[in-house]
Amino acid sequence: MNLTVIGLGLIGGSAALVLREKGMATHVVGVDASEQHAAKALQLRIVDEVLPLHEAVAQADLVLVAVPVDSCIGVLQQVLDACQQQVVMDMGSTKAAMIEALRQHPQRGRFVAAHPMWGTEFSGPEAATVHAYKGKAAIVCNADESDSDAVQLAEQALAAMGMHIVHMQADAHDVHTAYISHISHITSFALANTVLEKEREENAIFELASAGFESTVRLAKSNPDMWVPIFRQNRDNVLDVLNEHISQLRKFKACLEKENWDYLRELIEQANNIKRILK
């Protein structure tokens, strides 16, 4: 299969590496707005060649679009304009706006909207890894609006990457991901800023930081080029969750202020229920 990947960063680069490793992609063409990224991806052998978008789409069986969600709709429109029988799949973290924008495109059927629930706090082609995606969920949205052969090839690629498929409507996807991904990034950014604000003696933090701190603050290294567009596109859902989160934090604050240790214990026991969900 000829694979074209548009956007050669962590997500697209890793997908190229994994699909080649699994034998599904025999030739990989890369497209990137940044010449530097494209050169790096070639050098790291993530792609076999780099071509302009139109040519890269023309020779593909499957086109993966893995660019920040603010550029994604425009890129998908260009790709679908150039599309014959290719299958086009995106990998973005927000879905409703995209699905809406592409609904009337004459080639809508060739497009499959997907969101693999994998990522790290790193970015760029150097961050791409063949160990990506395995064991995670891949959400496929509004599959009924895509041609069935397109869904089949797209899901075959996601499965080859080691993921199990979850079907969902775009609106539900955007609500769920606000809860189980987007809010985690906001709390982590805010936690980093809390600590950086007060702890000017950076060596003290560095020496004392425990694994617990590292794990809650790890996501604060994430790239604004990716995350500002996500928060922008999923603004309403993220705001709902953020309001809920602030009000949960206020409960902890009230316990401390009123020295209500019984209620504090209750809140922690309630939080412990996450064990039922995350082993």
Add this chain to the structure above:
Amino acid sequence: MNLTVIGLGLIGGSAALVLREKGMATHVVGVDASEQHAAKALQLRIVDEVLPLHEAVAQADLVLVAVPVDSCIGVLQQVLDACQQQVVMDMGSTKAAMIEALRQHPQRGRFVAAHPMWGTEFSGPEAATVHAYKGKAAIVCNADESDSDAVQLAEQALAAMGMHIVHMQADAHDVHTAYISHISHITSFALANTVLEKEREENAIFELASAGFESTVRLAKSNPDMWVPIFRQNRDNVLDVLNEHISQLRKFKACLEKENWDYLRELIEQANNIKRILK
């Protein structure tokens, strides 16, 4: 060296395993308020025998106290009352109240106040592991109030466990740990409650949870028996940090409400500075 460990959970049990593995502890006596924990620790060969506190202290060279911080002061008083030339070290997460309470004890010099910056979200003897502590910092507080031979043996044990020593006054310790450990737990508990509150369809969370979500919410599994006493003893510092954290979150909220994407980008770039500290 004869080692006595009081409190055979994650922290004390792991210390026993590591100090035996490193050859520093040749005989390990355990003490635990819970008969079940004591029996489990014997069965798992974390300790060689279980004895009542007074006898266990009598035959020790080093006594490690690893009980929740609300019981810790009382236990340390009993141990110091029974103490001749033994060295006594605690491993608790708060320090100022303890140092204050023991200041006038006639055997104060035998006591070394320590806080190894290691832990996991699990608890009990089953959670103890020989892979604990390595590469982390161990904070030793108010070492000038301890006998120098006591500090020497205590630090030798911490170093044998693979830790590097950081000296600090108790008040500074409690401020720093509020920032780099205690607040992480509150945000994680609150995040778990946020998600559990709204996401009643638990299967949806389970299937979609990404590594990012797992890492920010992992600490929410932590045991209230350990954490309520920590928040209680470090209430003022934790409240300061929590207020700061809520106001940082409000900045993100304001950006979303006002659709101020430039400022949102600035906040994220500022958070990215955590990279300088955590590699």
